[in-house]
Amino acid sequence: MQTTVHSSRFGELEVPEDAVIEFPQGLIGVGGRRFALLTREENSAFKWLQEVDEAELAVPVTDPFAFYSDYEVRISDAEAERIGISDPAAAEVLAIVRAAERLEDFCANLLAPLLISGGVGHQVINEAPEAPIRAPLLVPVAEDAA
């Protein structure tokens, strides 16, 4: 089964139904409910989390562990119960990327990562001490890296 995604950035796309991630409570402050994870280039460090029904709503995301190998996500017991993920290490973790003019100015939001498990995602507040909201990505400068 395919789902049609309308994107203001990418146009109309068909994505497999099972690639759609439900965010029952959306992204903090911006909403959304069903997202598709889009890869623009095979080797890019970045993907796009595109809302299926809101063409304008998409955020770039990345694997935070690719940049911060010692990154850690800690959530409270209450939060774990809410999202049904007791061990953040067992979930897929994505960090929302703050893009900039220059690649070396890109940052990742390590404070409010996305935890995805079983096709369901939640944005959580990370209680680990070293989790800034704007962590520089320190990516090597390359013309085609984005």
Next chain:
Amino acid sequence: MLTITRRPGERIMIGDDVVIEIVEVSGGTVRVGITAPRERLIYREELWERVKQENREAAQASFGSEGPPAAG
């Protein structure tokens, strides 16, 4: 804004399922206990505001958006 005066140990109901309890008042600080259904998200306002703002700004990005991506 509705303003209600409460003492430590007293509670406020919001609807039938959200309970706000004044746990302790000390100096300029108030400790508040909140009991709510799990789907009610509870944040310190300044933290929620920062994350909301960061999400909004992330959603303004346009880099690398030319050309169709593949789902994956």
